[in-house]
Amino acid sequence: MPSEAEILDAALDLLDAGGPKAVTIRGAAAAIGAAPHAVYTYFADKAALERALLERLLDLPEKITGADDWRSEVEQLALELRRRLAAHPGAVPLLIGGPLDGPGPWRFGERLLTLLTEGGLDPAAAARGSYAVMVFVLGSIALEVADVPGAGALPPETERVDARRAALSEVPAGTYPRTAAAAGVMATWVGTEQFRWGLQRLLDGLALHP
Amino acid sequence: MPSEAEILDAALDLLDAGGPKAVTIRGAAAAIGAAPHAVYTYFADKAALERALLERLLDLPEKITGADDWRSEVEQLALELRRRLAAHPGAVPLLIGGPLDGPGPWRFGERLLTLLTEGGLDPAAAARGSYAVMVFVLGSIALEVADVPGAGALPPETERVDARRAALSEVPAGTYPRTAAAAGVMATWVGTEQFRWGLQRLLDGLALHP
DNA sequence: ACCTGAACACCGTTCAAGT
DNA sequence: ACCTGAACACCGTTCAAGT
Numbered sequence: 001m002p003s004e005a006e007i008l009d010a011a012l013d014l015l016d017a018g019g020p021k022a023v024t025i026r027g028a029a030a031a032i033g034a035a036p037h038a039v040y041t042y043f044a045d046k047a048a049l050e051r052a053l054l055e056r057l058l059d060l061p062e063k064i065t066g067a068d069d070w071r072s073e074v075e076q077l078a079l080e081l082r083r084r085l086a087a088h089p090g091a092v093p094l095l096i097g098g099p100l101d102g103p104g105p106w107r108f109g110e111r112l113l114t115l116l117t118e119g120g121l122d123p124a125a126a127a128r129g130s131y132a133v134m135v136f137v138l139g140s141i142a143l144e145v146a147d148v149p150g151a152g153a154l155p156p157e158t159e160r161v162d163a164r165r166a167a168l169s170e171v172p173a174g175t176y177p178r179t180a181a182a183a184g185v186m187a188t189w190v191g192t193e194q195f196r197w198g199l200q201r202l203l204d205g206l207a208l209h210p
Numbered sequence: 211m212p213s214e215a216e217i218l219d220a221a222l223d224l225l226d227a228g229g230p231k232a233v234t235i236r237g238a239a240a241a242i243g244a245a246p247h248a249v250y251t252y253f254a255d256k257a258a259l260e261r262a263l264l265e266r267l268l269d270l271p272e273k274i275t276g277a278d279d280w281r282s283e284v285e286q287l288a289l290e291l292r293r294r295l296a297a298h299p300g301a302v303p304l305l306i307g308g309p310l311d312g313p314g315p316w317r318f319g320e321r322l323l324t325l326l327t328e329g330g331l332d333p334a335a336a337a338r339g340s341y342a343v344m345v346f347v348l349g350s351i352a353l354e355v356a357d358v359p360g361a362g363a364l365p366p367e368t369e370r371v372d373a374r375r376a377a378l379s380e381v382p383a384g385t386y387p388r389t390a391a392a393a394g395v396m397a398t399w400v401g402t403e404q405f406r407w408g409l410q411r412l413l414d415g416l417a418l419h420p
Numbered sequence: 421a422c423c424t425g426a427a428c429a430c431c432g433t434t435c436a437a438g439t
Numbered sequence: 440a441c442c443t444g445a446a447c448a449c450c451g452t453t454c455a456a457g458t
Contacts (some may be wrong), residue, residue, distance in 0.1 A: 015359045024430090025433085026433080027368070036432085037442075038442060038443080041441055066225065097303050101381075113388035123391070128399065128408065132406060132407075134353070139346060139350070146310065167311060185337055194341060198341070198412075205413070236450070244424090245425070248452095256452090
């Protein structure tokens, strides 16, 4: 009855329902009606199960449509990764917690390298730049996901932006005046708008040093 | 015998010796020779212990010396945070895994806001910009720490750069040609040099949109 | 208030045994 | 090869009882 795919399905359900800590060997085994040790036939240990789960979520589509230049193509690619991970917030701590290797991260990095090269960056700048973009994209998603308490799906974006604004306005204004004031002046602070804005500022900087 | 400080000392030892998963209520209790439940007198639950541990690592010094303009001051501040976290790599998953509130993150954000405002950014751009910088800094550190297997202290930087280069050169060159080639063209890729370069590109972009 | 000690409901992983 | 079932050495947290 058990199979690699079936175990991963079960693990993904656990991830979505209870967050990264809910992904357990025993839980996945129980979900498919097998003994705990049955999982070890398909995955060497819990880390291997987590890696396989991540790989499954990182198969970004080969073609991105609706982008007319390299900068908006980078943005679309980043937004696509962001969408994937927002759909499974529990995966983010797993992704950020382990080394970025394997086909998923390689595909993402390769596409960034290609786009930055098309944008006119020399190989060294493209290499450094693609890593900087990866850092920004994953850091943004990580902080955004970390902001949300609980384990289930992310609440609607407007709600998250409001929650962030509310949290900022509760910062002690005496000791952190600018931080408290930021609740009033910011346009969005977290959310897609902030994500795109920050990414474009980084791309601005990269374009200055081709 | 137990006290809040003593428990935190023990928890920090556990963190440094065995990584974030080694920080346990029972482990800290055992280290100070108390029963597991004694910890609950000082910390409501494990999450509270982790938060207190993080707060202890994030008391950045008020003055940064040796910086003559706002950009290098931002860089020095970011480098200081990076040093702190590099000294306790196990803390990074904890920091990135929870919401960025509490005095430590607030102080860091407030100082970024002040520096960006000094740099001529209007309040909205400073707010968005400071968040972008935070994202970049924490994302960089997270990816760099995640790259290192095992739980102890980070190996020397030259070693980590070499390891990253070696990992890149083992990427299948047929499917990911640019990624594999990056092992040869990059200057450092991870490490302080890459960190500073990426941060400066982001600051370039921020300076363009004051 | 603060501690101990036992207990409950979990973990990952290992071992011995089956088919 | 792949599974079961029992076991080992852990968890966080709760409960009852002490002082």
